[in-house]
Amino acid sequence: MNSPVGEKKRNGSLLHPYTNPVRQQQTGTTLTAKGDGVHVLDGDGKRHLDGMSGLWCASLGYSEPRLVEAARRQMELLPYHQTFDARATAPALELAERLVGLTSEFEFDKVLFANSGSEANDQAAKLIWFYFNAIGKPRKKKLIARTRAYHGVTVMSASLTGLALNHNDFDLPIDRVLHTDCPSYYHYGKPGESESDFVSRIIGNLEALIEREGADTIAAFFAEPIQGAGGVLMPAQGYFERLQEVLTRHGILLVADEVITGFGRTGQMFGSQTLGIKPDIMNIAKAMSSAYLPISATLLSKEISDAIVEGSNRQGMFGHGVTYSGHPVCAAVAIEVLNIMQERDLVGHVREMSPLFLSRLKRMEEHPLVAQSRGVGLLGALEILKDKSRRVSFALTDGIGLVLKQAALDEGLIIRPLLDCVAICPPLVVTPSQIDELFDKLGRALDVTLRTAQSRGLMA
Numbered sequence: 001m002n003s004p005v006g007e008k009k010r011n012g013s014l015l016h017p018y019t020n021p022v023r024q025q026q027t028g029t030t031l032t033a034k035g036d037g038v039h040v041l042d043g044d045g046k047r048h049l050d051g052m053s054g055l056w057c058a059s060l061g062y063s064e065p066r067l068v069e070a071a072r073r074q075m076e077l078l079p080y081h082q083t084f085d086a087r088a089t090a091p092a093l094e095l096a097e098r099l100v101g102l103t104s105e106f107e108f109d110k111v112l113f114a115n116s117g118s119e120a121n122d123q124a125a126k127l128i129w130f131y132f133n134a135i136g137k138p139r140k141k142k143l144i145a146r147t148r149a150y151h152g153v154t155v156m157s158a159s160l161t162g163l164a165l166n167h168n169d170f171d172l173p174i175d176r177v178l179h180t181d182c183p184s185y186y187h188y189g190k191p192g193e194s195e196s197d198f199v200s201r202i203i204g205n206l207e208a209l210i211e212r213e214g215a216d217t218i219a220a221f222f223a224e225p226i227q228g229a230g231g232v233l234m235p236a237q238g239y240f241e242r243l244q245e246v247l248t249r250h251g252i253l254l255v256a257d258e259v260i261t262g263f264g265r266t267g268q269m270f271g272s273q274t275l276g277i278k279p280d281i282m283n284i285a286k287a288m289s290s291a292y293l294p295i296s297a298t299l300l301s302k303e304i305s306d307a308i309v310e311g312s313n314r315q316g317m318f319g320h321g322v323t324y325s326g327h328p329v330c331a332a333v334a335i336e337v338l339n340i341m342q343e344r345d346l347v348g349h350v351r352e353m354s355p356l357f358l359s360r361l362k363r364m365e366e367h368p369l370v371a372q373s374r375g376v377g378l379l380g381a382l383e384i385l386k387d388k389s390r391r392v393s394f395a396l397t398d399g400i401g402l403v404l405k406q407a408a409l410d411e412g413l414i415i416r417p418l419l420d421c422v423a424i425c426p427p428l429v430v431t432p433s434q435i436d437e438l439f440d441k442l443g444r445a446l447d448v449t450l451r452t453a454q455s456r457g458l459m460a
Contacts (some may be wrong), residue, residue, distance in 0.1 A: 095334050108299040137216070146180055147182045197444045223256060316434055350378050360436070
C-alpha cells in the first residue's frame with residue numbers, strides 16, 4: 001500500500017520519539033514522503049532543505065543511487081545471515097577491515113557491530129567491565145560522562161547522557177554512572193575567568209571526583225568530541241589535552257562517541273582527529289551508512305580486544321551479540337558510503353564548504369535573537385536568547401523554539417531547536433548555493449520569531 005499523502009495526519013498508533021504526544025494528537029503528524037538530494041518533500045509536495053540531515057545522519061543526502069543499488073545487489077545475493085558461532089558474511093568482514101584501516105592512527109584492532117549509536121555506547125560499557133574483570137581489576141566499574149552529553153537512550157546510554165529529559169521518570173541514571181562538568185567555556189565560564197582558568201577549574205573538579213570515588217573504581221570516561229544534542233557545544237581550548245593526561249595517569253579508559261562527528265562532519269574523517277583525541281574505544285553510527293540503513297560499531301584497541309579474547313576463552317565463548325550485528329545489507333551500504341567518500345573526496349568537500357558555512361553562521365550574530373554562533377566543519381549552532389547582553393534565556397513555556405521551528409518549516413527549511421540553541425547540520429554534499437539558501441531561509445524565520453516574541457511581550 002502506498003503511503004498516505006496530503007494534509008497532516010491524525011494517528012493514534014505511532015508513539016513519536018522526542019515529541020509532545022498531547023500536542024501531536026492535536027496538530028497531527030507531518031508526513032515526509034520523498035527525498036531529493038539535500039531536500040525532502042512533505043505529503044503536499046512542499047520541498048524542505050534538510051538543515052539537520054535527518055538526525056545528524058543523512059550525510060550523502062536522500063537520493064544517492066549507488067547506495068540504493070548496493071542494498072539491492074546484496075538483498076538479491078544474501079539478504080541476511082548472522083555473525084555468531086564464527087560465521088560471517090563478506091560485507092561484514094570487509095567493513096570491519098575497512099574501519100580498522102580507516103582508523104589506523106588510533107591503532108584499533110577489533111570491531112563489534114550493532115544497530116544504533118545508543119547500542120554502540122551501551123555495548124562499550126559492557127566490554128569495558130568485561131575487560132577490567134579479565135585483567136584482574138574487578139573494582140573498576142564506574143563510568144564518567146559530562147553534563148549536557150548525549151550518548152543515547154538505552155538504560156545504560158541514557159544514564160551516560162547528561163540531560164534531565166532523558167532521566168526524569170525513567171529512574172535514571174543507574175548507579176556506576178557519574179557526571180562531571182561540561183567543557184563549554186561560553187556556557188559555564190565564570191565572570192572574569194579566562195578560558196585557561198576555566199579548563200583548570202573543571203579538570204580540577206574531575207580530579208576531585210576521581211579522588212573522592214577512588215581511581216581504582218573508575219573504569220572509563222565517555223566523551224563526544226563535540227557535544228551534539230546538548231547544543232553543539234565546543235570544548236574549551238586545551239580541554240582534551242588536560243583531560244587525557246588525567247585519565248592516563250589514573251588508568252581510566254577514554255571512549256570517543258563519534259556517532260555525530262564521525263565520517264567527515266568536522267572536516268576530518270573523525271572528530272577525534274579535529275580535537276586531538278586518542279581514544280581507547282570509539283563508537284560510530286549515523287553517517288556510516290548515511291542513515292540509509294541502521295548500523296553502528298564499537299572499535300577497540302588491541303590491549304582491550306586481546307584481554308576480551310583471553311577472558312572469553314576462559315568463559316568458553318564471548319557472551320555478547322545482537323541478531324543484526326554486521327547485517328550484510330547494512331554493511332554493504334556502509335562500504336559503498338566509504339567508497340563514495342573516498343572517490344569524491346567528501347572530507348575535502350567539507351573543508352571547502354566550511355568557510356562559507358561558518359561565515360554565514362557568524363553573520364547570524366547580527367540578529368537581535370542570536371547571542372552566539374559556534375561550529376566546525378559543517379556542524380553548527382546559534383544561541384537564541386531574549387537578552388543577548390545579559391545572557392537571559394527564554395522560558396521553555398514561552399515556546400520560542402517551536403515558533404522558530406515552524407517559521408523555518410514555512411520557509412521550507414528543517415532545523416532543530418535544542419535547549420537555548422538551534423542546531424544546523426546539513427548533508428555533507430551541500431553546495432554553496434544551498435548553504436546560502438539555508439541561511440537566507442533561517443534569517444527570515446528568525447525575523448518571524450522576533451516579531452512573534454515582541455508581540456507576546458517576551459523580549460527583555
